[in-house]
Amino acid sequence: MSKTEVVVYANQDLLAAAAAARLVTRLVDVQAAKGSASLVLTGGGTGIAVLAELRASSARDAIDWSRLDIYWGDERFVPADSDERNEKQAREALLDHVPLDPKRVHAIAPSDGEFGDDVDAAAEAYARVLADNAGPEDHGDVPSFDIMLLGLGGEGHTASVFPESPAVYETERSVVAVRNCPKPPPTRVSLTLPAIRQARDVWLMTAGSAKADAVALALAGAGEVQLPVAGARGHRRTLWLLDRAAAGKLTKVYQPPTA
Ligand SMILES: O=C1O[C@H](COP(=O)(O)O)[C@@H](O)[C@H](O)[C@H]1O
Numbered sequence: 001m002s003k004t005e006v007v008v009y010a011n012q013d014l015l016a017a018a019a020a021a022r023l024v025t026r027l028v029d030v031q032a033a034k035g036s037a038s039l040v041l042t043g044g045g046t047g048i049a050v051l052a053e054l055r056a057s058s059a060r061d062a063i064d065w066s067r068l069d070i071y072w073g074d075e076r077f078v079p080a081d082s083d084e085r086n087e088k089q090a091r092e093a094l095l096d097h098v099p100l101d102p103k104r105v106h107a108i109a110p111s112d113g114e115f116g117d118d119v120d121a122a123a124e125a126y127a128r129v130l131a132d133n134a135g136p137e138d139h140g141d142v143p144s145f146d147i148m149l150l151g152l153g154g155e156g157h158t159a160s161v162f163p164e165s166p167a168v169y170e171t172e173r174s175v176v177a178v179r180n181c182p183k184p185p186p187t188r189v190s191l192t193l194p195a196i197r198q199a200r201d202v203w204l205m206t207a208g209s210a211k212a213d214a215v216a217l218a219l220a221g222a223g224e225v226q227l228p229v230a231g232a233r234g235h236r237r238t239l240w241l242l243d244r245a246a247a248g249k250l251t252k253v254y255q256p257p258t259a
Pocket of ligand 1: 159
């Protein structure tokens with residue numbers, strides 16, 4: 001039975017530092033148990049702040065970086081050197097500063113990569129990457145990621161699955177091309193909700209009052225077509241890591257004392 005838990009921090013800086021500390025602990029535990037671990041990254045302000053905190057942490061070297069697989073939950077379909085690219089931001093914040101095995105960093109193709117501007121081909125190629133890395137124990141074409149980090153938008157998107165968009169109705173494919181996103185850039189590649197739900201642990205991390213309605217609605221059981229983040233859960237655990245402002249419309253959750 002999957003568990004849902006909510007942890008509220010006093011502000012975004014504490015949230016990012018605490019999430020980075022949790023990542024060290026969980027990845028070390030998974031590597032001790034299984035030999036290697038997999039981590040799915042998110043873009044967005046909080047997701048990248050967590051990676052920067054991990055880079056700054058002296059505990060980061062407890063992770064065996066050479067035995068960690070890195071994936072992305074979504075990517076903006078822009079040139080490789082665009083500052084909007086989630087991969088570029090993640091590399092600058094953390095990945096370029098730790099001894100990862102480059103063969104275990106599974107990036108989504110950029111719009112000037114091997115598939116050119118064919119976003120459908122880029123999505124299909126990433127679905128093949130996932131399938132190639134899924135094992136017999138994974139029950140399908142998606143690895144059972146150990147930890148999937150996700151952010152969310154105030155209108156309820158997660159990864160690049162937007163409310164009422166074709167992606168939110170996808171039940172067969174693990175990865176889709178996304179066009180006409182309400183949030184720029186308009187063209188993206190995203191894991192679908194069924195692929196997200198293959199993760200053992202999903203960590204939904206967000207900060208700021210602009211996210212408070214979406215957080216409260218998702219935790220109240222809103223439908224995933226109108227609010228895709230409501231459909232993001234791990235099959236072992238779903239952990240919401242929030243700052244006080246993002247948790248502002250929740251009742252009955254522990255709120256940290258004011259500093
Ligand atoms: O565009 C994106 O936005 C969301 C949330 O970003 P935030 O800055 O509002 O926290 C993110 O989860 C997603 O990966 C990204 O592509």
